[in-house]
Amino acid sequence: MIRVKICGINDAAAMRAAVEAGADLVGFVFFPPSPRAVTPARAADLVQPGPARVGLFVDPSDEAVAAVLDAVPLDIIQLHGEETPARCAAVRARFGLPVMKALGIAAREDLAQLAEYAPAVDHFLLDAKAPPGAPLPGGNAAPFDWSVLAGASVPRPWLLAGGLTPENVKRAIEIAGAPGVDVSSGVEARRGVKDPALIARFVSAARA
Numbered sequence: 001m002i003r004v005k006i007c008g009i010n011d012a013a014a015m016r017a018a019v020e021a022g023a024d025l026v027g028f029v030f031f032p033p034s035p036r037a038v039t040p041a042r043a044a045d046l047v048q049p050g051p052a053r054v055g056l057f058v059d060p061s062d063e064a065v066a067a068v069l070d071a072v073p074l075d076i077i078q079l080h081g082e083e084t085p086a087r088c089a090a091v092r093a094r095f096g097l098p099v100m101k102a103l104g105i106a107a108r109e110d111l112a113q114l115a116e117y118a119p120a121v122d123h124f125l126l127d128a129k130a131p132p133g134a135p136l137p138g139g140n141a142a143p144f145d146w147s148v149l150a151g152a153s154v155p156r157p158w159l160l161a162g163g164l165t166p167e168n169v170k171r172a173i174e175i176a177g178a179p180g181v182d183v184s185s186g187v188e189a190r191r192g193v194k195d196p197a198l199i200a201r202f203v204s205a206a207r208a
């Protein structure tokens with residue numbers, strides 16, 4: 001079954017919708033400039049049994065990750081900045097949790113980095129590169145050419161991300177050959193505010 005991650009959960013209705021729809025993973029954004037950001041205490045309040053809990057960080061210090069883990073029982077650490085393979089390996093070793101590394105993909109050449117990161121990480125999130133001038137490194141509703149991934153051998157379990165919506169997710173999965181997907185903007189009523197009905201539609205469209 002196609003794995004689905006709903007990223008940027010920041011209210012109880014969205015969390016409920018993700019659980020009810022059977023999402024496999026939910027993402028909490030610990031990056032204050034994001035309109036989806038949550039504090040550790042807020043994320044701890046939102047957590048519900050069911051989906052794996054992914055904490056999203058951008059070039060975090062060890063102290064920042066530790067402060068979140070003191071409050072929220074995370075299952076996976078997502079690194080969505082410029083973290084090197086060595087930094088990913090250090091985070092994994094220090095916190096004893098699987099690391100999901102987000103990598104921006106635009107062309108076939110971008111897939112070369114997969115081999116460099118594979119020994120240091122447990123999952124990949126293959127996302128669009130941030131458009132020029134975008135204020136955030138992810139969550140920009142930007143799709144990329146999914147055919148770049150067609151037939152690619154990705155050396156870790158992975159999720160496809162970037163501009164996915166209930167309307168395009170099935171086609172994206174087919175073109176990229178993705179075993180799973182991640183969405184943020186495509187299930188929002190407005191930037192930073194999730195729409196429970198769109199979450200339900202997205203999960204069901206991904207698995208249709």
Ligand SMILES: O=C(O)c1ccccc1NCC(=O)[C@H](O)[C@H](O)COP(=O)(O)O
Binds near residue numbers: 035161164
């Ligand atoms: O979503 C954010 O606000 C965010 C902020 C900083 C770094 C990464 C961020 N999101 C990363 C994700 O995993 C998104 O779900 C992914 O980029 C897809 O986003 P979208 O294209 O909006 O569906």
